[in-house]
Structures are given as structure tokens and as C-alpha cells.
Amino acid sequence: MTALPVSLDDRAVLPGDSRYPLLRSTYTTRHSPAVVILARSHEDIREALAYARKSGLEVAVRSGGHGLSGSSSNDGGLVIDLSEMNGVRVLDRGARLVAIGAGARWATVAGVLHAHGLSISSGDHGNVGVGGLATAGGIGWMVRKFGLTVDRMRSATLVLADGSVRTVDDRSHPELFWAVRGGGGFVGIVTEFVFEAVEVTAVTVTQLTFEGAAATDALARWDAIMRAAPRELTTTIMLHPDGGVLTVVWAGDDIPAAEAAIRPLRRLGRRPSGGKLQVIPYAALVPGAHLHPNVGQMPAVTRNGMVDELDTTVQDLVLAAATEPDLMMQLRSLGGAMFDVVADATAFGNRHQSALVIATTFAPSTWATLDRRWAPLEPHFTGAYGNFESRPTVASLRLAYPAATRKRLRELKSRYDPEGVLRALP
Ligand SMILES: Cc1cc2nc3c(=O)[nH]c(=O)nc-3n(C[C@H](O)[C@H](O)[C@H](O)COP(=O)(O)OP(=O)(O)OC[C@H]3O[C@@H](n4cnc5c(N)ncnc54)[C@H](O)[C@@H]3O)c2cc1C
Structure with missing residues (x-):
């Protein structure tokens, strides 16, 4: 390895450094990079990129390290870790504009914004990093009310593969701003985002159980109910062999309105479900208790697909998969505000599917069970979410990025990262 430039000496963590064990891996994968650069500035990133190019080192970019494919670390390469670029600042309370460093975690963001009476719908886990989620989508607990996390983005600052820095928005480098909102990891290293937050800080939540999913067509009915439901309502289902x-989550604290919307969902199974509604802070859904270092502790593999309609055919295939003891099957409702954004307005182009199907298998299980159960479902998928994919392939890329989106991303990739320094488009 070429000697590190002096300017990076105090930013570099090498094997043998006491910090290295906590910085080498991701949540789902274990790795041995040659060096991790704890970047604090654009200059650090620029220097790290120049050094990687000179030394022929593969580059990985890491914000929170929660990426499911493990792409935020590598073996023998260089990791640009943004965890120290993690500020959360309210820029303009009236306009609800908030600047967030890519290295912040969503638990921290939710906690800081709560104190200002604001929130941003992100995902379901507080330890997920801002950078990885906000460059790819962000399907959160209030997605049907406020859209994807990328839909609330108003500008972003990124370092391009050649080391130059751009602040992009609808007027300045709009093509990069388009790419950052769904395909950001392919075109640059985002250091800071500006989001327009929302005033909702309280949510109404409950958990309902149902048995007899196939007998009562519970999943198909859930999909139909959710498509007609008020946008405030977002739901997920964790399945077991006979139910789930x-x-x-209702975005807001209007319990009677929430109860009216939820009532049909109480009758999905053979017996009504009586889960009591509770109003909690949004920040409690992505709490600080989620925060932890990522050391490869969750060796899981995940696949996903979106369906236009979850009919009884899809329902039966999903339920059959849920009978596998080592497969966790989950469904998420989409729609609402997510559909307000036209498909080609951002690089997140899947804007019409009503439900997301997610399958996860944990070590020591292999891919085999997942693949066997997934194969009959695949023809039903019309889209996918890149961030719920552990094994990005050409086929999964095609589902995550519709043809027109892929074409635009490829053009931008060849313009802004011609040598393929950053994450490859498979
Ligand atoms: C337990 C768990 C729960 C999850 N729940 C949700 C959920 O509810 N909703 C949802 O939408 N997603 C969810 N995800 C998926 C999540 O969106 C991705 O895993 C995301 O990549 C994590 O972001 P990160 O910064 O931690 O990723 P990292 O592992 O740090 O990065 C992953 C990849 O993202 C890209 N990237 C990261 N930072 C930047 C940056 N600053 N600039 C450019 N590219 C960057 C890089 O290509 C990198 O390889 C969940 C993941 C896990 C493990």
C-alpha cells in the first residue's frame, strides 16, 4: 500500500488500531479494509479519493453501516466513513428546513427534531444512517402521509468522484439532484442534506394480531383496505405460518380518526383483534436505544419486491414462504403521498405499487430456502427497493430502477464517475 498522505494521518484507522474492530464491518457483513478514513471535511474525502486512486484501492462509502448488502465496507480497500459528519441543525423553523450530516443516525435526527416540534419520516430503525437511506429512498412509518424520505429533500451537498464539491437542488445541477434522490450512492458522496421536515411529532400506534390468514384472505383484504385508507395510516405485517x-401507525394524535381507519383491519383474522391505541412521540419509533456499533452482528440476507396489487395468488405464495422456519416474511403498505411524485421526478421510479414484500433469512441458513420460495413470487413483482436487497444483481437492479431511470443513471455515472470509483451500477 502506498504511504498515506500526512494530511490523512490523524483521519486514518488501520488494522491494529484499537478503533479498527468497531469500524471494519457493517451490520450484516464482516470485513477487513486496508484503511478506514474517518472524514470530517470535504477536503478529507477529496484526499481519501485521490489516495485510493493512486494506490488502486477499492472505495466504499459508509454513513451508518446498516446497508444490507455490506457495500459500505470491503476487504483490502479504503472505507470513507462519514460518521463524524453528523450534525443536525434547524436552518429555518418557519420553513421547517433542517440540515443533516450524512453520518447522523435517524434516532439522533428524530430526537433533535422532536425538541423543535418537527420530524422526518425515515425508516423503522434508529440506528440506520442518514446517508445510505436518504440516497436510496426511505420507506418509513409515515410514508403514506409524507412520502419517501427523498421526497422531503430540498438540496444536497456531495463530493464527486473527481473530488469536486457540488451543492445540488432543483435549480443547481438538477440532474445530480434527481440522481441523489434514489440513486445517490452511484454518483457521489453526499455529506449533507437539507430536508423540509413536517410538524407532526406524535403518532398513534397499535399492534393487531390475526390468525387464519389464508382462510380469511387476510393479506389480500389488508392490501385492499390499505389502498382505500386515509394517508395518515401506514402499516406493516410480520407473518407467521397461519397469520401475523x-x-x-397513524401520523398524528387524532385517536377517533385513527380508530375509524383501523377498524376494518381488526377483522382480518378469524377473531377480531383488540389492540389498544396509544399516542407516542414519533421519536419513540426510532429511539436512541437502537443505537449501536455495527460489527457484522446480524449476518442476514434480504430480498424484496413490490406488487401492484396483493391478490390471493400473491397472498398464497407469501404465506407458503412464511411456513419456512428460517424465513422472515414482512409486508409494508405503500401509496398515498409516495404516489404524488411523478415516477421520473427522482431516481426512485417505483411510484405505483401498493405493497412491498420483504423476505429475510438469518445465518446459518443459506440463500437456498429464500431463493426457492422467492422464485414463484418474482413474476408478480413490478418493482423493488434497492435498499432491501442483499445481493444486487442485474435483475434486482432492473426491478429497483425502471428502464428510463436506469438509462439516466448510467449517463450520469459515465459523466460524473467515468472510472467507476464509487458504487458500481450492476
Ligand atoms: C435493521 C434495518 C432496518 C431497516 N429499515 C428500513 C426502513 O424501515 N426503511 C428503509 O427505507 N430502509 C430500511 N433499511 C434499509 C436502509 O435504508 C439501508 O440499509 C441503508 O443503506 C442504511 O443506511 P446507512 O447509511 O446505515 O448505510 P451504509 O451501510 O453506511 O451505506 C450503504 C450504502 O449506501 C451508500 N451510501 C451511504 N452513505 C452514503 C453517502 N453519504 N453518499 C452516497 N452514498 C452513500 C453507499 O453505496 C453504501 O455502500 C433498514 C436496514 C436495516 C439493517
Whole structure:
């Protein structure tokens, strides 16, 4: 390895450094990079990129290290870790504009914004990093009310592969701003985002259980109910062989309105489910208790697909998969505000599917069970979410990025990262 430039000496963590064990891996994968650069500035990133190019080192970019494919670390290469670029600042309370460093975690963001009476719908886990989620989508607990996390983005600052820095928005480098909102990891290293937050800080939640999913056509009915439901309602289902647990989130604290919307969902199974509604802070859904270092502790593999409609055919295939003891099957409702954004307005182009199907298998299980159960479902998928994919392939890329989106991303990739320094488009 070429000697590190002096300017990076105090930013570099090498094997043998006491910090290295906590910085080498991701949440789902274990790795041995040659060096991790704890970047604090654009200059650090620029120097790290120049050094990687000179030394022929593969580059990985890491914000929170929660990426499911493990792409935020590598073996023998250089990792640009943004965890110290993690500020959360309210820029303009009236306009609800908030600047967030890519290295912040969503638990921290939710906690800081709560104190200002604001929130941003992100995902379901507080330890997920801002950078990885906000460059790819962000399907959160209030997605049907406020859209994807990328839909609330108003500008972003990124370092391009050649080391130059751009602040991009609708007027300045709009093509890069388009790419950052769904395909950001392919075109640059985002250091800071500006989001327009929302005033909702309280949510109404409950969990409902149902049995007899196939007999009562519970999943197909859930999909139909959710497509007609008020936008405030977002739900997910964690399945077991004969039924499931429905997590219900209503964006706001209007309990009677929430109860009216939830009522049909109480009758999905053979017996009504009586889960009591509770108003909690949004920040409690992505709490600080989620925060932890990522050391490869969750060796899981995940796949996903979106369906236009979850009919009884899809329902039966999903339920059959849920009978596998080592497969966790989850469904998420989409729609609402997510559909307000036209498909080609951002690089997140899947804007019409009503439900997301997610399958996860944990070590020591292999891919085999997942693949066997996934194969009959695949023809039903019309889209996918890049961030719920552990094994990005050409086929999964095609699902995550519709043809027109892929074409635009490839053009931008060849313009802004011609040598392929950053994450490859498979
Ligand atoms: C337990 C768990 C729960 C999750 N729940 C949700 C959820 O509810 N909703 C949802 O939408 N997603 C969810 N995800 C998926 C999540 O969006 C991705 O894993 C995301 O990549 C994590 O972001 P990160 O910064 O931690 O990723 P990292 O592992 O740090 O990065 C992953 C990849 O993102 C890209 N990237 C990261 N930072 C930047 C940056 N600053 N600039 C450019 N590219 C960057 C890089 O290509 C990198 O390889 C979940 C993941 C896990 C493990």
C-alpha cells in the first residue's frame, strides 16, 4: 500500500488500531479494509479519493453501516466513513428546513427534531444512517402521509468522484439532484442534506394480531383496505405460518380518526383483534436505544419486491414462504403521498405499487430456502427497493430502477464517475 498522505494521518484507522474492530464491518457483513478514513471535511474525502486512486484501492462509502448488502465496507480497500459528519441543525423553523450530516443516525435526527416540534419520516430503525437511506429512498412509518424520505429533500451537498464539491437542488445541477434522490450512492458522496421536515411529532400506534390468514384472505383484504385508507395510516405485517402481527401507525394524535381507519383491519383474522391505541412521540419509533456499533452482528440476507396489487395468488405464495422456519416474511403498505411524485421526478421510479414484500433469512441458513420460495413470487413483482436487497444483481437492479431511470443513471455515472470509483451500477 502506498504511504498515506500526512494530511490523512490523524483521519486514518488501520488494522491494529484499537478503533479498527468497531469500524471494519457493517451490520450484516464482516470485513477487513486496508484503511478506514474517518472524514470530517470535504477536503478529507477529496484526499481519501485521490489516495485510493493512486494506490488502486477499492472505495466504499459508509454513513451508518446498516446497508444490507455490506457495500459500505470491503476487504483490502479504503472505507470513507462519514460518521463524524453528523450534525443536525434547524436552518429555518418557519420553513421547517433542517440540515443533516450524512453520518447522523435517524434516532439522533428524530430526537433533535422532536425538541423543535418537527420530524422526518425515515425508516423503522434508529440506528440506520442518514446517508445510505436518504440516497436510496426511505420507506418509513409515515410514508403514506409524507412520502419517501427523498421526497422531503430540498438540496444536497456531495463530493464527486473527481473530488469536486457540488451543492445540488432543483435549480443547481438538477440532474445530480434527481440522481441523489434514489440513486445517490452511484454518483457521489453526499455529506449533507437539507430536508423540509413536517410538524407532526406524535403518532398513534397499535399492534393487531390475526390468525387464519389464508382462510380469511387476510393479506389480500389488508392490501385492499390499505389502498382505500386515509394517508395518515401506514402499516406493516410480520407473518407467521397461519397469520401475523400488524403494526399500525397513524401520523398524528387524532385517536377517533385513527380508530375509524383501523377498524376494518381488526377483522382480518378469524377473531377480531383488540389492540389498544396509544399516542407516542414519533421519536419513540426510532429511539436512541437502537443505537449501536455495527460489527457484522446480524449476518442476514434480504430480498424484496413490490406488487401492484396483493391478490390471493400473491397472498398464497407469501404465506407458503412464511411456513419456512428460517424465513422472515414482512409486508409494508405503500401509496398515498409516495404516489404524488411523478415516477421520473427522482431516481426512485417505483411510484405505483401498493405493497412491498420483504423476505429475510438469518445465518446459518443459506440463500437456498429464500431463493426457492422467492422464485414463484418474482413474476408478480413490478418493482423493488434497492435498499432491501442483499445481493444486487442485474435483475434486482432492473426491478429497483425502471428502464428510463436506469438509462439516466448510467449517463450520469459515465459523466460524473467515468472510472467507476464509487458504487458500481450492476
Ligand atoms: C435493521 C434495518 C432496518 C431497516 N429499515 C428500513 C426502513 O424501515 N426503511 C428503509 O427505507 N430502509 C430500511 N433499511 C434499509 C436502509 O435504508 C439501508 O440499509 C441503508 O443503506 C442504511 O443506511 P446507512 O447509511 O446505515 O448505510 P451504509 O451501510 O453506511 O451505506 C450503504 C450504502 O449506501 C451508500 N451510501 C451511504 N452513505 C452514503 C453517502 N453519504 N453518499 C452516497 N452514498 C452513500 C453507499 O453505496 C453504501 O455502500 C433498514 C436496514 C436495516 C439493517
